[in-house]
Amino acid sequence: MHAEIFALGSELTTGAKLDTNSQWLSVELAGAGIETRFHHTVADDLPAMLSELRAASRRSELVLLTGGLGPTADDLTRESLAQLAGVPLVEDAASLAHVQECYRRFGRTMPAANRVQALIPAGAEVIPNRHGTAPGLWMTVPPGEIGGDGGCTLIALPGVPAEMRPMFRESVLPRLPRGANLIRVARMNLFGAGESAVEERLGDLTARGRTPEVGITAHEATITLRIVARAPDEAGVQRQFEETKRIAVERAEELIFGEEDETLAGCVLNLLRERGETLAIAEVGTGGRLADWLTQEDVPDARAFLGGLVEPTETICLGAAVAPGEAASEVRSRWGATYGLFTPALDESGAERAIVLATPDREVRATYRHAIDSAIARSRLAKAALDLLRRHLLGRAT
Amino acid sequence: MHAEIFALGSELTTGAKLDTNSQWLSVELAGAGIETRFHHTVADDLPAMLSELRAASRRSELVLLTGGLGPTADDLTRESLAQLAGVPLVEDAASLAHVQECYRRFGRTMPAANRVQALIPAGAEVIPNRHGTAPGLWMTVPPGEIGGDGGCTLIALPGVPAEMRPMFRESVLPRLPRGANLIRVARMNLFGAGESAVEERLGDLTARGRTPEVGITAHEATITLRIVARAPDEAGVQRQFEETKRIAVERAEELIFGEEDETLAGCVLNLLRERGETLAIAEVGTGGRLADWLTQEDVPDARAFLGGLVEPTETICLGAAVAPGEAASEVRSRWGATYGLFTPALDESGAERAIVLATPDREVRATYRHAIDSAIARSRLAKAALDLLRRHLLGRAT
Structure with a gap:
């Protein structure tokens, strides 16, 4: 019908x-x-x-x-x-x-x-x-x-x-007459590759006419897979979800950070809480966006986000001159956090800049290039920074 | 067409x-x-x-x-x-x-x-x-x-x-080819009163069938008047706009902060730049939202926003214990800014809390009550803080 x-x-x-x-x-x-x-x-x-x-x-x-x-x-x-x-x-x-x-x-x-x-x-x-x-x-x-x-x-x-x-x-x-089938939608959220690159990795999973159907959408650099299951009963729906999720994990595991409404910020805060660890941040290119997300997702009774700093330039941190990226260690020690995370300035020239994660024993860096779609540049950089921390927490950052 | x-x-x-x-x-x-x-x-x-x-x-x-x-x-x-x-x-x-x-x-x-x-x-x-x-x-x-x-x-x-x-x-x-009458829309942006209170103040300005028509919409506590002028030429459109804007200013001047796409953050930054003054912020309840807005609206070559701090609680500032609101002076001196602006925690009990503005010679406070519509609470508090600074800069804050 x-x-x-x-x-x-x-x-x-x-x-x-x-x-x-x-x-x-x-x-x-x-x-x-x-x-x-x-x-x-x-x-x-x-x-x-x-x-x-x-x-x-x-x-x-x-x-x-x-x-x-x-x-x-x-x-x-x-x-x-x-x-x-x-x-x-x-x-x-x-x-x-x-x-x-x-x-x-x-x-x-x-x-x-x-x-x-x-x-x-x-x-x-x-x-x-x-x-x-x-x-x-x-x-x-x-x-x-x-x-x-x-x-x-x-x-x-x-x-x-x-x-x-x-x-x-x-x-x-x-x-209303019922359709023969229940129709249910499950979502998987991915970050770290573009829409078409994800589709290439997933292969026949997004083919037309597949059962269940899998659609791909992108929103501010987050890729969402929408699995639409149709089956006569709930058990049939769940079987379709499980089988499709298993294949998605086989093909793109390291990109998948959550399901349904889970965000990268929520995922990172959960990982930190599981380990009893904490985070402080120094933002330049994200200008407060990262703090906005982290404070919205954090739980008052089990805080993992300790605080943050927003500076308009990379070379000043609380009035003192610093090297670009040095603010990661600076906020880590200021707030006594396990990790300090730094976002670089958005460089309009497209040159490579470094996102820096200060950990208890070393610094981890990820290169970042400013993309042309400046409307989502801030969100994309904030997500790239969260993803660096996520991969580090999962033992996957280089 | x-x-x-x-x-x-x-x-x-x-x-x-x-x-x-x-x-x-x-x-x-x-x-x-x-x-x-x-x-x-x-x-x-x-x-x-x-x-x-x-x-x-x-x-x-x-x-x-x-x-x-x-x-x-x-x-x-x-x-x-x-x-x-x-x-x-x-x-x-x-x-x-x-x-x-x-x-x-x-x-x-x-x-x-x-x-x-x-x-x-x-x-x-x-x-x-x-x-x-x-x-x-x-x-x-x-x-x-x-x-x-x-x-x-x-x-x-x-x-x-x-x-x-x-x-x-x-x-x-x-x-695109144009229709017979030009139809143009002008917007005036207001903050500081609810939609129906603004409508009451404006009286017959929003009556149906008025020429030009004036509509009211509210988005995250910003009230926007949409003046829809229809006239055969640009001069006729402009006459309708001017006459209607003059009446709006007569009736609600202190609430009007800008036109078209102008935001409260943009308005405040412009006022600061005109005076050669600067701002630093300490955010609790707005959790980075204020910094996000200010960094998006600020001009790299004429920076008025010097930096900001996000803390999850009111009583800690960069690791030291402080009284609630004291962070306004703290960030003002840390960044060497003309003004320090502090946003209090969002108090779910609905009790009054103080937004604090540290100026060169004194502290100015505005009371703030957390509203039930928590989806926009963060934006509303951020705007209330910007509006305190705006009114101070215009000599209107108490």
């Missing part, structure tokens, strides 16, 4: 508001084994809505719509569903009573305009709304020119997330 | 990621007088992309696409544009050289997979990408079965916002 999701409203197509309903509904549908192939955002424009709805209802078995159920002239969902099915709008007595009751409870009289919220396409069902005035709609179109080969179920919900979400979970989700 | 915007990628239709590009592009297009009627989000599926693209290119004169330009097998934008236009993909020598150069500067060899990033539909133009490997594409389809009555311009950009946004502003926006 395939789904398409519509978000209706000119406030979305003008960019005045950001639609988050479609993302939320996609995740809910995936959990029920239903795959979403399209999101559509359409302005308050009847011909535009109808043209998109016609294509969707022919192509997919499930169409979810949010928005356009309010009382004003630009709320066109009711009208467009009626025109799609070729049926008139009729007043639903229970819906009218509900809208009137909402106003009565507020101590107000229902404005005449709100009467349209009780109109439904003839033959449609009403979905109750406990959190607002606008009822939802459930409409079925049989197989044919409008409904396509499999027929189509169209479900309209209000655009307000606080109304839409409980309505979906209480009145829609339980009635 | 009507536009449609595509966001491509299964990570969007599964709900794993939220598309924010379409909203951003809609706002930019509106600024050029171009109305967006549809957003489409499509999975990595060639037939699905082609069916949506065909409808869009027939219906609208402008189609913008983001995503799907990466080097992996599920990046299908190049292929779908070529199939839409019925032309082959050909290798673009300049694009290939660019991709190779990106890798060379990193000291790496381009993986074979990245070669596909230099493929373009025959007849398309390349849009240069200064921030990443994937070039953009500009393709024109003449009036007819594919291009519709008016023909269609299709423009593909990378999905990474840090690459997409400058490419759009530098290489796309200046070449």
Whole structure:
């Protein structure tokens, strides 16, 4: 079963508001084994809505719509569903009573305009709304020119997330036919190579049509593998995850630092805590970014991050002249930490600079080159520094 | 002229990621007088992309696409544009050289997979990408079965916002035809009061239907007024801006710190530079966030930010015990700065804590209460600290 999701409203197509309903509904549908192939955002424009709805209802078995159920002239969902099915709008007595009751409870009289919220396409069902005035709609179109080969179920919900979400979970989700399979996603997080280099290493793991599918995305130099398992039950899902993770580890073990939401900073702090060790930092090129991450991930009761220094240049440390990189040892001793970590200046010329890790018995260095994508340069350098420490803690740094 | 915007990628239709590009592009297009009627989000599926693209290119004169330009097998934008236009993909020598150069500067060899990033539909133009490997594409389809009555311009950009946004502003926006009225947006940035309090102070300025329209948005405690002027020429636009800004200043002057993209950190650094003064910081509750902002906004040749310290607790400064807030004077003298600024711990109990500013002749304090919305607590505290310094520099701090 395939789904398409519509978000209706000119406030979305003008960019005045950001639609988050479609993302939320996609995740809910995936959990029920239903795959979403399209999101559509359409302005308050009847011909535009109808043209998109016609294509969707022919192509997919499930169409979810949010928005356009309010009382004003630009709320066109009711009208467009009626025109799609070729049926008139009729007043639903229970819906009218509900809208009137909402106003009565507020101590107000229902404005005449709100009467349209009780109109439904003839033959449609009403979905109750406990959190607002606008009822939802459930409409079925049989197989044919409008409904396509499999027929189509169209479900309209209000655009307000606080109304839409409980309505979906209480009145829609339980009635949806389940896909044959559960669909679950597991993530593995990698650092230390580019997206295409990782793909090369992983070989057929990311091939199209593989079971389970493995997708690759990159965000600020962190590479994420998304394993999408489809199986009739949880045990089958877990078997697919395990087998795929095992292969990923075989092929790229030293790049993998965590799963799901785990960050490099969190990973490094966990490793330090396991060993009862601590860290202090001296930042130049990362200008506070590293401290920001470490302080967000650190645990107050088991602190591994002791403190840090931000200097605008490599050759000054707390007012004294130092050699580039010397600040690693300096902060290590100032804070009495097991390790001192230093990030060099971002050198626009692309020349090699050294990230320096001061350990109890020696200095470990990693060369770093500033990349052209300066928007993520700071994050990339901060991650490269954390990764040097991670590899050292795992006995893998040179 | 009507536009449609595509966001491509299964990570969007599964709900794993939220598309924010379409909203951003809609706002930019509106600024050029171009109305967006549809957003489409499509999975990595060639037939699905082609069916949506065909409808869009027939219906609208402008189609913008983001995503799907990466080097992996599920990046299908190049292929779908070529199939839409019925032309082959050909290798673009300049694009290939660019991709190779990106890798060379990193000291790496381009993986074979990245070669596909230099493929373009025959007849398309390349849009240069200064921030990443994937070039953009500009393709024109003449009036007819594919291009519709008016023909269609299709423009593909990378999905990474840090690459997409400058490419759009530098290489796309200046070449787009303009609508009848200019639509321009001016922004004023405020700090120090909540969204509804600001709205109350501004009175009828934010009323619906006012000319020009003024919208209010809040992001991490910064309030932004968006003034949307519509006029046939630039002089008319500027008259609307000036008149509205004058009223905003009359009603909320002490809250306004900047316009357009100006940040509080940038504003404070400018004030310091004008006076030939400098700043050092001691961060507890902001954990590096303040240094991160200040180092991003500071100018290497006229540095006003001298350095900073991040400590996990208020009562220790560089290994020595201190009273809470004493670190402000400590960093001021360590770095020889005009001012020392201290951020207190985020106190979950909601008790009052002091932000401390050490000046050449005294200490200035501002009380701060941790708010419940902890997701933005760090940014809010960092801004409150910058605002204390800003008000002091303007002679407004108590």
